[in-house]
Each structure stands twice: as structure tokens, then as C-alpha cells.
Amino acid sequence: MTVKVGIPRALLYYYFYPQWLSFFQHLDVEPVVSHRTTRGLLEKGLRSTVDEACLPVKLAVGHVLDLKDRVDYLFLPRLVSMARREYICPKFLGFPDMVRNTIDHLPPVIDINLDLYHKRSNAYNFFQTLGKMFTKNPARIYLAYRASCQAHGNYCKELESGALPGELKTLANSNGKNGGMADITIAVIGHPYNIYDRFISMDMIKRLFESGVNVVTADHLADSVIRQEAGKLPKQLFWTLNQRMIGAAYHYFNDPEIHGLIHVASFGCGPDSMTGELIERFARSRSTKPLLVLTLDEHTGEAGIVTRLEAFLDMVRWRRNLADVAATL
Amino acid sequence: MYGYLGIDVGSVSTNLVMMGEDGAVKHSIYLRTRGKPIEAVQAGLKMMKSALPSKIQVAGVGTTGSGRHLAGVITGADIIKNEITTHAIAASNVVPGVQTILEIGGQDSKIIILRNGVVADFAMNTVCAAGTGSFLDQQAFRLNIGIEEFGPLALQARVPVRIAGRCAVFAESDMIHKQQMGYNVEDILAGLCEALVRNYLNNVGKGKEILGPVVFQGGVAANAGMKRAFEKALETEVIIPPYFNVMGALGAALLAREATSRKKTDFYGFEVAEKDFKAGGFACDGCPNICEVVEITESDRVIARWGDRCGRWSDVLEQKEKIS
Ligand code: SF4
Ligand code: SF4
Numbered sequence: 001m002t003v004k005v006g007i008p009r010a011l012l013y014y015y016f017y018p019q020w021l022s023f024f025q026h027l028d029v030e031p032v033v034s035h036r037t038t039r040g041l042l043e044k045g046l047r048s049t050v051d052e053a054c055l056p057v058k059l060a061v062g063h064v065l066d067l068k069d070r071v072d073y074l075f076l077p078r079l080v081s082m083a084r085r086e087y088i089c090p091k092f093l094g095f096p097d098m099v100r101n102t103i104d105h106l107p108p109v110i111d112i113n114l115d116l117y118h119k120r121s122n123a124y125n126f127f128q129t130l131g132k133m134f135t136k137n138p139a140r141i142y143l144a145y146r147a148s149c150q151a152h153g154n155y156c157k158e159l160e161s162g163a164l165p166g167e168l169k170t171l172a173n174s175n176g177k178n179g180g181m182a183d184i185t186i187a188v189i190g191h192p193y194n195i196y197d198r199f200i201s202m203d204m205i206k207r208l209f210e211s212g213v214n215v216v217t218a219d220h221l222a223d224s225v226i227r228q229e230a231g232k233l234p235k236q237l238f239w240t241l242n243q244r245m246i247g248a249a250y251h252y253f254n255d256p257e258i259h260g261l262i263h264v265a266s267f268g269c270g271p272d273s274m275t276g277e278l279i280e281r282f283a284r285s286r287s288t289k290p291l292l293v294l295t296l297d298e299h300t301g302e303a304g305i306v307t308r309l310e311a312f313l314d315m316v317r318w319r320r321n322l323a324d325v326a327a328t329l
Numbered sequence: 330m331y332g333y334l335g336i337d338v339g340s341v342s343t344n345l346v347m348m349g350e351d352g353a354v355k356h357s358i359y360l361r362t363r364g365k366p367i368e369a370v371q372a373g374l375k376m377m378k379s380a381l382p383s384k385i386q387v388a389g390v391g392t393t394g395s396g397r398h399l400a401g402v403i404t405g406a407d408i409i410k411n412e413i414t415t416h417a418i419a420a421s422n423v424v425p426g427v428q429t430i431l432e433i434g435g436q437d438s439k440i441i442i443l444r445n446g447v448v449a450d451f452a453m454n455t456v457c458a459a460g461t462g463s464f465l466d467q468q469a470f471r472l473n474i475g476i477e478e479f480g481p482l483a484l485q486a487r488v489p490v491r492i493a494g495r496c497a498v499f500a501e502s503d504m505i506h507k508q509q510m511g512y513n514v515e516d517i518l519a520g521l522c523e524a525l526v527r528n529y530l531n532n533v534g535k536g537k538e539i540l541g542p543v544v545f546q547g548g549v550a551a552n553a554g555m556k557r558a559f560e561k562a563l564e565t566e567v568i569i570p571p572y573f574n575v576m577g578a579l580g581a582a583l584l585a586r587e588a589t590s591r592k593k594t595d596f597y598g599f600e601v602a603e604k605d606f607k608a609g610g611f612a613c614d615g616c617p618n619i620c621e622v623v624e625i626t627e628s629d630r631v632i633a634r635w636g637d638r639c640g641r642w643s644d645v646l647e648q649k650e651k652i653s
Contacts, residue, residue, distance in 0.1 A: 040617025199618070203638065280536065290449070303395060308453065311413030315448040322447050 190264030335582030338396030391581030415580030483554025486519030
């Protein structure tokens, strides 16, 4: 019988799943991903968490609950740092402990540190420790690691060439860039676990597709572009994800093919409120592009979001038409 | 003679406007929604029909407001538009060159910034009561002042009392306190207006550049004390358009005129007022989303459904009204 490892469809799943999948498969371990977010799943998470936690963390707990009784291990790596001299939000760090402290009858939790902060640290240490749990053969681990890096590389390339993660990919193909139905392009800036989760984002990306909009996100940009843009900040931000968002926002503000930006923030997320502030400041002082800021929390009404989105698209199109008229004069 | 009908269904009020081909308002109606939007629309249609000369022909219908889809489905609207866009369209028609729209209704408020005739930015408040008209209603009620007397009294104030109005609850206790300290009612009322204006500018207007011409619309614009409080805070003239409380409906009518410029209207006619519509709903148990599906029926025939996240219920209807 193969060993089953549970991966919550939450937090950094949207970045690392292809890599994790490939690694586990090469070691004959079966990765099991939690179900898509539903209201029921979110409510379970809300009931088991403290009020101070941000919505994405509460949701991640819901995904853990969804998995815990059908897997042999829970894979909750402790993500400390994804890049040199950068950290990610401290809530990721505490997540495995929080899960242990709030949920009973858990299968064993794999919470190996992934910490790339220091010069000499690398991801191989992480995968080595992980691999040793399932095989004694170091060569197999090494090969699985290599394959996983390749999978990750391919995934990043796919995103950079315009794909979207997960099931949104198929949607994009029928309606997105290639469909030719879209007349405007909007950049959606936000945490991957907010914008790609169809429930949490109230299916924003699909709604945009259906309204004739091309969607681009930070993940469509090469890391180097993002870093270069974020380098324009007077002070380096040491939170990787927020650096990504700001870098991408700056880039898209200057990209003539982009008609407007939407910043999606989580209520109760410290890093988001800072990112939001920086993006809004930039929009006010250095750009004429429309910006819509949407803050999501568990009480957010769908109707309010839909009204704002509709009004935003009207505004973007209205302004574009005006610019078109001006250009022909 | 052709007319264009605009219908704005909000949670507090339902407004209808009949607009002539030239954009002038022929007749307007302001009703309480009282939680029954279908009945409000039907009652409004009846009143509209009897108020108009019989030779008028409806050439287009537009709906807006939080109940826009509902109103659109039952009347056969030519266009269904969100309330930001309709308010902006109406204001820039009435006051060409407007750059800022302040809109305060009973349960919500918004600010719309226009530049060069198009919307440049907007914000809405639908959560905090301290930034909406219900805040004034409540306090006026506590002071035993009719809402009609409110404005004129507030204008008589000499030294408006400063009321801590960050939140409706605090404002109330602070107001009681000020009353007990012997401040006169005029000064307290003016103070309330100023507190609401402060809240509005701090929440909804946060970070927005407010430039003139400034238009103030929505039900609360009826209160002269509010106009003065805005003018004082913004140090600029504030214009209140003649149909300030039905601007959403007027915008919808203007859009209906545009939408029907090359096609015939889909309007079902005033008979809609007599039909037997029902809004029902059920919780779908198809998956753990447990969507609350809204279902509109006409004489037991389902004419529209929405609220299902997966399309399981709305997609099976032939005549579906997409909520985009
Ligand atoms: S970055 Fe924000 S949303 Fe993400 S885990 Fe941290 S606090 Fe939560
Ligand atoms: S309508 Fe669809 S998404 Fe909603 S509960 Fe039913 S099956 Fe689930």
C-alpha cells in the first residue's frame, strides 16, 4: 500500500504544488490534495481557529480538517524564507504549531523547515530531510529532487507564458488571451491563495473572463522583472510575497497594454495593508491607471464585490474609449 | 411621445423616473422598498402609469441598485447597470464637468471622482452606519425631531457642537451627554451633520482628491444642514441637483436611451404591475457550498434564478439573467 501524504489546497500550494507532486511521485508516495474550498470547508476552519488569525490561515485549517482522516501524513512544511535575505509572513512559520495545538487526532505532521535566508542554505537540504522519511536510498532522493526542480521550472515557465494555476488554466484557454473575445486587460494583484481560490475570491477571475477581460497576475512576470521593479522602493521589503505584489503592480502600472489593476487584500493581514498603501500611493502620484482595492473577509458580501467589479470595468472601458477618441483627434 | 424608464431598487428605497427623449425628467417616484422589492417595483409602475399622459410610449427601460437584476428580470429591461455608473452618468448629465459626486443614502454611501467627464475613482460604504443617512434618522428620532425639521433647524445653529461621531454608538452617547450639558438643539443638530460629514470624508472619501464642481445627491441631500456641513468642511460650493434623490434611476433611464438607440425595447409593458411574481429561494444541498439560490417565479413558472456558485440552477433556465 502506498503511503498517502495530505497537501492542503491553501497557502503556498499555489506556488509549490507541481514541485511537491513530482517529488512525492518519484518516491512512490501518493499526494492527496484537499477538496476545493467550499463554504462548508471554510466554516470548519473558522470554527477551529482563533479570531486573530487572518482569513487565509483560517481557511488553511479548514483544508487540514478536510484531509486529516484520509491520509497517513500531513505535509505542512514550515516556510521560513523562500529567498536569500527575505522572509515570508510569520504566520506561515507558526502554521504547523497552530494546527497541532488546535486540532486533535492528527496524523503525523511533516513540518520540515524551508529556510533559504542564508547564503549557504538551499532547497536540497529540505528535500533530503523530507525524502529520508520515505526511502533510505540517497540516489533516489537526489533524482526525485532533480525532477521536482524541473517540474517547478516548467511550472514557472508556463505561468510566465500566461497560464493560470490549477483549474483556472482551462478557463483561461477558452476565454482568455487566445479566445480573442477580450477587449481589455486587467492585472489582478494579490496573494495567490486569495486570487486563485475560486471561493475566496468569489470567482473573480472567472467573472472577469466572462466580462471580456484578459487577466494577468504577478505570476506571469519573470522573477527578475519583479525584483527589478521592487528594487525601486527606497527600502527593500523583506517579505517575499509582498515584494512580488509590489514589483508586479509597478510593472503593470507602466505597461501600456494593461488597462487597470485590482488589488485583492485579506482583512486582518498586516503585510497586505502595507502593500496596499504602497500600491495606492503609487497609483495616486505616478500613474493615471484605474486601481480597485478589494478587501476580502469571511463576511464580505458577494453583491458588494460584484457591484464594485462591474463599476470598475465600466470605468476602465469608459476611460479607454475616451483615450481612443483623443488619439484619433 | 417617447419616454425612457429608469428604475433604482435599493434596500431602503425604490425610485422610478420617466425621462423624455430630451433627457428631461417627466415624472419621478420615490417609494420605500420595505424588504419587498417586487411589490415596490409593481406599485411604482402603477403610479407611474397613472401619472403619465396615455400617449406616452416607453421606448427603453434601465434598472440599477442592489435589486437591479430582479427589477430587470420582471420588467424586461434593456440595460441593467450598477449604481456607481448610473449615478455618475446622471450627475454628469445634470452638471456637466462635475468632478466629485457625494452620495449618501439611507443604508449606504459612496463617493465618485470624475475627471474629464469619466469616472476616475470611486468608493462605497455599505457596512458602517455612522457614514449613512440612517445615522441622522436615528439621532433625529432620539431628539424627537421630524426629519423634515432637521435641516432648517440645523441651519439656525450658531456654534455647532462637536460630537464624537466615529461610530453611531459613541455618537449617540456623546449626543445625550451634550444635551444634558444644556446645549441647544440647533447646535446639536448642526454638530450631528458635521460628525456625519467627518465620518463620510474619513471613511468613504479617504485619500480622494475632492475637486469642484461637487454634486451632493442621495436622500440625505434633502437635509440643508448636511449641505452646509459639506460646504464648511470642503470650503467649496456644493450643488444639489433638482432630482437628487432619484439620480440612480435617472442614470438608468439615460443608459436605456443609449441602449435602445439601435433596437426596440424589451419592456414587457405596464401590465407587469398586475402579474403574479414571487421571489423565493432555497438552500442547495448539492455540495458543501450550500448556496442560497434565489428563484423568481411568474405565475408558478420560474423566470430567473441566481446565487448558485456553480451554475447548476441558473444554467438550466433558458431565459437566464447572468449576474456578471
Ligand atoms: S501574508 Fe497576510 S494573508 Fe498571508 S498568511 Fe500572512 S497575514 Fe495571512
Ligand atoms: S448550487 Fe452548485 S455550488 Fe451551490 S451548493 Fe448547489 S451544487 Fe454546490
